[in-house]
Amino acid sequence: MSVDTVSLTGWGRTSPTTAVRFRPRTYEEAAAVVRGRGPRGVVARGLGRSPGDAAQNAGGSVLDLTGLARIGAADPAAGVVRCDAGVSLERLLRVLLPQGLLPPVVPGTGRLTVGGAIASDLPGPDHRRSGSFARHVSALELLTADGEVRTVLPGTALFDATAGGLGLTGVILGATLRLRRVGSAxxxxxxxxxxxxxxxxxxxxxxxxxxxxxxxxxxxxxxxxxxxxxxxxxxxxxxxxxxxxxxxxxxxxxxAGAGRGRSxxxxxxxxxxxxxxxxxxxxxxxxxxxxxxxxxxxxxxxxxxxxxxxxxxxxxxxxxxxxxxxxxxxxxxxxxxxxxxxxxxxxxxxxxxxxxxxxxxxxxxxxxxxxxxxxxxxxxxxxxxxxxxxxxxxxxxxxxxxxxxxxxxxxxxxxxxxxxxxxxxxETAAAMYPGLAEFRELRARLDPAGAFRSDLSRRLGL
Known part of the structure; x- marks a missing residue:
């Protein structure tokens, strides 16, 4: 596992802050970082595509999950695939599409990770039919504040807090995704x-x-x-x-790398x-x-x-x-x-x-x-x-x-x-999100010491 101290921003490149960045290669290494976190806590980070400060943690630790990027074999009959949270959507499409498979929700960029798509619960251009990304997750592996990895299923309070929870309930390590069959590329x-x-x-x-x-x-x-x-x-x-x-x-x-030149x-x-x-x-x-x-x-x-x-x-x-x-x-x-x-x-x-x-x-x-x-x-x-x-x-x-x-x-x-x-x-965020009080209560029970923190969570009191 590599460790360095870096200045990080969101994709918008505003408000840079400095944190210690860990790049785990295994779930065990990620759990060790969570157990050994400092007083400023830790937050997961993928490819840095969040425009704001959701994946920054000034003075604390950041878990760069891009080293956790395994994709299991897709099951066309069941219509599912299991993958690590650090897999990019671009790579996932590259693997699945030749098999005639596609995630049901495809956001507007492929340069984000599966974990980031779940933590942000990103919608796509077919939201009226398919809902947001997390609606098509049949199970996820979540590293919680006690350093343990839990399998979290839809319909549970923890799943509903994690989907769109911006990494504040734990570190999403992997997920099983339901897929859509398509006839061509x-x-x-x-x-x-x-x-x-x-x-x-x-x-x-x-x-x-x-x-x-x-x-x-x-x-x-x-x-x-x-x-x-x-x-x-x-x-x-x-x-x-x-x-x-x-x-x-x-x-x-x-x-790969087409974005760096003529397309x-x-x-x-x-x-x-x-x-x-x-x-x-x-x-x-x-x-x-x-x-x-x-x-x-x-x-x-x-x-x-x-x-x-x-x-x-x-x-x-x-x-x-x-x-x-x-x-x-x-x-x-x-x-x-x-x-x-x-x-x-x-x-x-x-x-x-x-x-x-x-x-x-x-x-x-x-x-x-x-x-x-x-x-x-x-x-x-x-x-x-x-x-x-x-x-x-x-x-x-x-x-x-x-x-x-x-x-x-x-x-x-x-x-x-x-x-x-x-x-x-x-105060504006609290007025806009009626589920925020329930989210805070669950966070307080699951993570009383505040293991998972970010610049956004401190700014908004999440």
């Missing part, structure tokens, strides 16, 4: 433009769930009659015939999450951002159906490009993700208008439509609309502005995503 994709937010929501709703995957990019720099205009993209798994028809022109999955994936105007090419940070001001968004909107088709696209490009288009941190300058980025319920569309309208009026240089903004709430006490997804956007952390007055948006979201019964958070106030 291709997707059939439909795209359409909407001239404003009303039209975008109407098109989203009118399509129902005829295609399971749906997401929309919103131009948050457009104002006036074009406020909230966007591009709606839907997809479904293609039949095997489409696979054979395009086998010579498409790659099953991106090559064979479709360009920035295609792909469910509208992958962004890197731009010089000095160009990311309100004017250039508006010009870039306008070109992106006008470059999309007014309506197109049945476009074949490789599965990896559809789900993980942004992974084909280098990390876009140059866009946001030295201060890093703030990812703000919130959801409001159906019937609260006016709140979504007001937030979009406020961002547009402020002329914030937002080039990434993704809208999802969620279904039934997940059972995790701190799971983010709930029935309604979810908007995720990235903003430069150095924008003047950004903290005060987002505090105001928090209040508006909370007043509408909505919530911000804690897994992406880096700045929400504790």
């Amino acid at each position: 291709m997707m059939s994709v439909s795209t359409e433009r909407a001239g404003d937010l009303d039209e975008l929501l109407a098109r989203f709703t009118a399509g129902g769930d005829r295609m399971p995957y749906a997401s929309a990019w919103i131009d948050l720099t457009a104002r006036g009659r074009s406020t909230g205009r966007g591009i709606l993209t839907r997809g479904e798994h293609a039949p095997p015939l489409m696979r054979s028809a395009h086998a010579g022109r498409t790659r099953l999955l991106p090559r 064979s994936a479709p360009g920035p105007l295609s792909g469910l999450f509208e992958a962004l090419p890197p731009l010089p940070g000095a160009l990311l001001g309100p004017g250039p951002a508006a010009l870039y968004n306008a070109a992106r909107y006008r470059g999309a088709p007014r309506a197109r159906a049945g476009e074949p696209r490789p599965l990896s490009a559809f789900f993980h288009g942004p992974d084909a490009f280098p990390e876009p941190h140059a866009l946001y300058g030295r201060g890093g980025l703030v990812r703000y993700r919130f959801t409001v319920g159906y019937g609260q569309e006016e709140t979504l309208h007001r937030v979009v208008r406020r961002i547009a009026a402020r002329r914030s240089p937002a080039v990434r903004a993704v809208l999802h439509r969620f279904g039934a709430a997940d059972p995790g006490l701190l799971s983010f997804a709930a029935p309604g609309w979810s908007l995720a956007l990235d903003l430069p952390a150095a924008l003047p007055g950004l903290g005060r502005f987002l505090d105001g948006v928090d209040e508006e979201v909370a007043a509408a019964g909505g919530r911000v995503c804690l897994a992406a958070d880096s700045r929400t106030r504790p």
